[in-house]
Amino acid sequence: MSVLWNHLIDCQNKIIEIFDNNAEEYQEDGLEEFNKEGSGWTNRTWKNDSVRRCHIDVVDARDSRGLWMMHVTVMPQLHNDAPIYGFDVIAGKNKMTGAFHDFSPSSGGEEHPMMLGYAESVRDFIPSKKRELPEWAQNIFSQNMLAAGNVKTEDEAVEIINIAVNNLFAYFDEVPIFNNSVDEEKTKTAHNYYAYNQRQNPHTPKTMKSLGLPEEDVDTFCRDMLFPDIE
């Protein structure tokens, strides 16, 4: 076992607990195919009056590939102009090869009050190695996105995890304040723009395939389930 993986699995459990305490779990059409017990691939979704989709996606390939991956997003309801919560981690036994966390602007824009709180939370965190962001990422992530690669020390990994978990607590505290703050059309457009750019991330399917998941399943999942458009 590894200390890092233990921290990450604790983090996964805390995130699920936060979702359970704040929202109601629901079965999303088509997602059950990618949530098979024993397969090492978990996909679960929750929602409440303020958030329309809390999604946790975990691929546990510790035994087969020596890797563990988690992807978490929270999309607000369409009447709510709050930012989109995101946290992604991929980790080997002894290091996080990538960790990304952001409150990404939605219909409330870069100046949304929750964005300011988020910026404050990551202000003092300077990862040992900052990543250059590609175009699709620059289109949607905030200027204060936490992007760290090659995180080898336990302290730094724990700090990233704590920031992401504390910000999820804060997110659920604050998001109801912004219910009925915006026209649905504006949020739909912002969410679809976000989803479109996320779908341009070439690393998502590559990483999932490198974890040993079937190629066809990964392609379907990334195309239709991970960041679906709202009709």
Added chain:
Amino acid sequence: MSKIKELTWEHHKNAERQEFAKLLIGGNISPDMYATYLWNQHKKYDLLEAIGMPHGIYHDIGDVRRKKLIEEDFNELWQHKEEPVIVPSTIEYINHMKTIMHDRDALLAHVYVLYMGDLSGGQMIKKKVPGEGRMYDFTNLGDVKEVKEKIRELITDDMADEAMYVFDSATKLFQELMELDIERTVESSD
């Protein structure tokens, strides 16, 4: 009645004069080059359709969306492991859309140029491109003329500047595709 056709005429013709457009119309384009074109078009249509839906555009004109059909055409033709190149003008288009995503009129200018192109010139090249040419198949919508009319009804002269941008973006795409190191044409069968 909008004069957008006249207002954008030069930009439209300039796109049609490009070497790439001639390859398409002549039916001589290689599957790889056409698939690279489809890949870049898919980026544009996927985005336009994602942000156009919340504005009710496809409710008003009918479901002309092409994203899935372009995907099918692309999958039929592209036999390589690596994905095709995304040319600079496509990236520029994606960035540009961020600035207009909440502007329904600007999005309608894109609808005008792209779908009217598919419904008009697209019908002529449908049989000349490699593969099934699903992208140009509008049989699900019934009368193509009616769909074109519905689009025209929503178009106004003040959308001309944005429509010119879309034509110019297509011109750049055509030029950039010709600069790529792809086998461009298929050998004539006779």
